[in-house]
Amino acid sequence: MSEQQPPKIEFPCPDYPIKVIGVNSDDFRAYVIETVQVHAPDFDITTVTVQDSREGTFQSVRFCITATGVDQLERLHQDLKSSGRVKIVI
Template sequence: MSESQEPPKIEFPCPDYPIKILGDAGPGLHELVIEVMEQHAPGFDQARMTVRDSRNGRYQSLTVWITAEGESQLKAIHEDLIQSKLTKMVM
């Protein structure tokens, strides 16, 4: 992408917006993700949450889909998730 191009803009509300969280494997990470999503995106579909284990089982990647309402919501989700020592990366 050249410097003159801007990244694509997201139109809100944006249904089926994926958020991927990488962190230490275990129930604590799942509880954290569910708690943060319920706070910032109430009613998100927990049944659609996917979990992938790393090759050695030390880490997990969780993907959730929400209806993104705005940039402030996405920023708050990212900040709340990344504050935990369990979380390594949020995309």
């Protein structure tokens, strides 16, 4: 039996969804937006939605970018995670 491979992403990929989860703070949303703009200068901040966890400890920031390649996505993920503020990038 052959293993089914996930579909390959074709780049550029408009409306590529990303969700960033981190510890809730007053500037978490702004931090995420600022970091994303470094890697996706054409990023449309109107696509950003923010949701606090049930108890308010965490915050998720969701948005879409035009993904230009695997390198861009890996660098964005590394920058977000290296801050220590981000727990998960999906």
